[in-house]
Amino acid sequence: MEFILTSILVIGFVALIYALFLSAYVTRQNAGNAKMREIASAIREGAMAFLHREYRSITIFIIIFGFIIGLFLDRPATPDINEGWWTALAFITGSFISLLAGYVGMRIATVANVRTAYATTKSLASGFKVAFNGGAVMGISLVSFAVLGLGLLYYLFSVVLQYPDHSVMEILTGFGLGGSSIALFSRVGGGIYTKAADVGADLVGKLEKGIPEDDPRNPAVIADNVGDNVGDVAGMGADLFGSCAESTCAALVIGVLAFAGFKGAVLYPIVISVVGIIASIISLWFVRVKKNATEVETPLKIGLIISSLLVAISMYFVTLLLLPNTFEIFGKTYHNWGVYVSLLAGIVSGLLSGVVTEYFTSHRYKPVREVAKASKTGPATNIIYGLALGYESSLIPVVLLAVTVFFSYSFAGLYGVAIAALGMLSTLVIGLTIDAYGPISDNAGGIVEMAGLGKEVRARTDTLDSAGNTTAAIGKGFAIGSAALTALALFSAFTYAGGLTTIDLLSPLVISGLIFGAMLPFFFSAMTMKAVGKAAFSMINEVRRQFKTIKGLMQGKAKPDYKRCVEISTSAALHQMIAPGLLVILTPLVVGLLFGMQALAGVLIGALVSGVVLAISLVNSGGAWDNAKKYIETGVYGGKGSIVHKAAVVGDTVGDPAKDTSGPSLNILIKLMSIISLVFVPLFMKYGGLLIR
Numbered sequence: 001m002e003f004i005l006t007s008i009l010v011i012g013f014v015a016l017i018y019a020l021f022l023s024a025y026v027t028r029q030n031a032g033n034a035k036m037r038e039i040a041s042a043i044r045e046g047a048m049a050f051l052h053r054e055y056r057s058i059t060i061f062i063i064i065f066g067f068i069i070g071l072f073l074d075r076p077a078t079p080d081i082n083e084g085w086w087t088a089l090a091f092i093t094g095s096f097i098s099l100l101a102g103y104v105g106m107r108i109a110t111v112a113n114v115r116t117a118y119a120t121t122k123s124l125a126s127g128f129k130v131a132f133n134g135g136a137v138m139g140i141s142l143v144s145f146a147v148l149g150l151g152l153l154y155y156l157f158s159v160v161l162q163y164p165d166h167s168v169m170e171i172l173t174g175f176g177l178g179g180s181s182i183a184l185f186s187r188v189g190g191g192i193y194t195k196a197a198d199v200g201a202d203l204v205g206k207l208e209k210g211i212p213e214d215d216p217r218n219p220a221v222i223a224d225n226v227g228d229n230v231g232d233v234a235g236m237g238a239d240l241f242g243s244c245a246e247s248t249c250a251a252l253v254i255g256v257l258a259f260a261g262f263k264g265a266v267l268y269p270i271v272i273s274v275v276g277i278i279a280s281i282i283s284l285w286f287v288r289v290k291k292n293a294t295e296v297e298t299p300l301k302i303g304l305i306i307s308s309l310l311v312a313i314s315m316y317f318v319t320l321l322l323l324p325n326t327f328e329i330f331g332k333t334y335h336n337w338g339v340y341v342s343l344l345a346g347i348v349s350g351l352l353s354g355v356v357t358e359y360f361t362s363h364r365y366k367p368v369r370e371v372a373k374a375s376k377t378g379p380a381t382n383i384i385y386g387l388a389l390g391y392e393s394s395l396i397p398v399v400l401l402a403v404t405v406f407f408s409y410s411f412a413g414l415y416g417v418a419i420a421a422l423g424m425l426s427t428l429v430i431g432l433t434i435d436a437y438g439p440i441s442d443n444a445g446g447i448v449e450m451a452g453l454g455k456e457v458r459a460r461t462d463t464l465d466s467a468g469n470t471t472a473a474i475g476k477g478f479a480i481g482s483a484a485l486t487a488l489a490l491f492s493a494f495t496y497a498g499g500l501t502t503i504d505l506l507s508p509l510v511i512s513g514l515i516f517g518a519m520l521p522f523f524f525s526a527m528t529m530k531a532v533g534k535a536a537f538s539m540i541n542e543v544r545r546q547f548k549t550i551k552g553l554m555q556g557k558a559k560p561d562y563k564r565c566v567e568i569s570t571s572a573a574l575h576q577m578i579a580p581g582l583l584v585i586l587t588p589l590v591v592g593l594l595f596g597m598q599a600l601a602g603v604l605i606g607a608l609v610s611g612v613v614l615a616i617s618l619v620n621s622g623g624a625w626d627n628a629k630k631y632i633e634t635g636v637y638g639g640k641g642s643i644v645h646k647a648a649v650v651g652d653t654v655g656d657p658a659k660d661t662s663g664p665s666l667n668i669l670i671k672l673m674s675i676i677s678l679v680f681v682p683l684f685m686k687y688g689g690l691l692i693r
Contacts, residue, residue: 004264004322005155008274012148015277019140022133023108029130032118035451039222040114043443046226046566047110050193050573051234055099057574058185062095065181065585069174072683081167087174087679090153094178097149098241102186102234105138109233109436113225113443120444120460121453125289127464128296131444135436136284139429140277142237146244147273149175154267165266169252170497176242176249176490177679180672181585183242187668188528188580190235191661193573194227195532197565198656200539206649209547209554210641216450217553219546219560220539223569225446228439230573231660236435236475239667243482244273244425246675250489251418253678254496258327258334258415265323272311272343272422275318279310280429297467300434304354307427308347315343315426329413330501338411339419346423346485349404350478353397357477360393361623363631367393371628372648376637379650382628386651390621390658394613397477401484401612414492421485424478435475438468466630476619476664483667484612490674491604497681498597503605509595509692513602520587520603521611524669525618525662527580532657535572542568584669588677596689600677608670615666622659625651 031037070088112134120127153175157168201220205211211218218224251269259265287303289296323336360367367389374385408416445461495503504510542565552558592600629648637644677684 090174139432194231196535197223342408342416346420390617418489517603517606531576618663622655625655
């Protein structure tokens with residue numbers, strides 16, 4: 001066990017050193033002329049200012065919630081361990097590591113954007129290399145932080161303090177709770193910020209004033225570029241950091257039940273992430289764009305496929321080496337090869353979900369082109385077709401999830417479900433690299449436009465950005481699928497920790513919980529969409545005011561007040577993220593305390609089932625509306641500025657909060673409610689069901 005734990009920590013540290021090496025490479029690149037550096041500085045200052053203000057607010061939450069955990073979660077069965085306060089320590093550790101991961105991602109993204117812009121003046125391949133390496137810094141750092149955090153906490157509690165493994169794993173759930181809590185605020189706050197700026201910039205700039213996207217005359221253009229980093233770098237990173245930490249914790253809790261006495265086997269879930277780091281770093285070297293290339297999408301997909309293959313091959317031998325030939329869960333015997341099948345099912349399901357998402361959101365395929373064609377008769381038909389596409393697109397991913405759950409449970413029980421979630425997340429390094437590459441390229445395009453570097457350079461950054469849009473859609477589909485499996489694994493751990501061997505679906509209490517839980521994702525989505533609407537309302541009025549009152553602005557003779565728009569998005573995001581956050585955090589606590597764990601189990605399943613379908617439909621509808629607009633901008637149906645294009649812009653604006661705020665935030669709703677329920681099981685067992693006793 002000591003060798004395995006040491007290897008985990010060493011590989012985590014070495015991976016961080018490699019991330020520092022890539023960061024140094026990106027920083028050494030040329031940042032362009034004075035105008036480019038000025039624009040990049042404004043974006044960086046706005047992004048970091050938001051992050052600092054958000055982190056101050058979140059720190060208050062961490063302290064208060066950590067105190068609550070420490071006060072109420074001591075377990076009577078182990079009075080000498082003080083599990084409550086140790087769990088609080090794990091929670092605080094997970095929270096601050098998640099904050100650190102977001103900070104690192106934001107820093108490198110706001111350094112890489114301007115350097116990508118300048119490199120693209122030379123060639124498409126040069127710009128791609130800078131943007132991709134910038135994304136790799138975030139991908140490697142985030143997963144390494146998760147591995148090191150869990151590894152060091154395990155070393156403290158198991159090796160130094162020598163607590164029994166079942167107590168150690170229960171304490172470590174606090175780490176996952178910390179990561180997921182931060183993800184909620186980062187994802188919701190970042191989503192509100194970026195879409196308030198985006199909607200304000202598009203509706204006034206494109207529709208009312210008829211100026212191009214990223215035009216420097218638009219007062220909201222800097223806030224829009226800041227939002228790309230706030231929402232798609234820090235928000236997405238925190239979301240997937242939470243998934244990685246939570247699914248690992250769920251597998252660790254169930255694994256103790258299956259592998260009591262096998263120390264190496266207990267650490268198997270963390271080893272999956274470690275192997276994923278190695279495989280992804282190797283695959284990075286295969287992602288290359290030739291000097292005269294005209295597209296970059298294929299190399300990105302090749303990297304993801306190679307990483308998946310390396311993990312699949314490596315984990316076959318690791319599984320047979322670490323796990324005993326047979327093990328038991330709840331009296332049923334399973335084999336180690338069954339665990340490998342579960343892992344493989346997660347990997348394959350993740351890749352297929354990405355392919356399906358691409359089909360429904362890329363304008364190379366029929367569904368998005370149908371939405372574009374529907375724009376010929378106005379925004380109403382565009383929206384009707386976009387909604388229908390989102391609902392239709394949920395079918396195959398849900399079937400894939402159902403098949404994955406069935407196979408993984410059949411081959412390895414509850415542990416198999418948790419391992420399937422980790423299988424889907426095993427290539428997280430390359431997945432996050434591709435995700436972060438997108439907003440870096442998008443920002444580079446904005447800098448090129450504002451700095452006036454010419455149409456040829458802008459065409460190259462558009463090519464980079466287009467690939468980023470497609471891969472971002474794939475990433476969102478991947479995130480939803482992994483969130484569903486993670487939530488189910490956490491639910492399994494919750495039922496095990498709470499002693500719920502059966503859940504009676506004929507019980508009025510459980511049925512009531514199911515109905516209430518199924519409603520929560522819709523109510524949460526309504527809150528986050530209205531939050532974007534309120535923030536966008538303020539942004540639109542400010543942009544209109546500046547165009548009206550600043551003389552010479554439209555003619556390019558005067559400079560807009562960018563900082564005022566950045567401040568509007570920042571304030572709106574920080575205020576509007578509180579209510580949705582409290583809804584998610586308080587619901588499982590209130591239900592568990594007042595109605596007991598059976599009712600809470602119903603709420604969790606109801607929220608999981610409806611949340612997954614709603615998230616898929618929202619994200620894919622939004623992605624389809626966005627790419628239908630981009631398809632028209634290629635010149636079909638009249639191209640930019642046409643009536644058809646304006647109808648598509650309206651659809652895209654409706655889709656913005658769907659794909660970048662409400663849809664992705666539902667991932668965190670279903671995960672966070674599950675892990676809060678798991679962590680607070682001791683409280684529910686002691687005081688739960690106050691109204692039904």
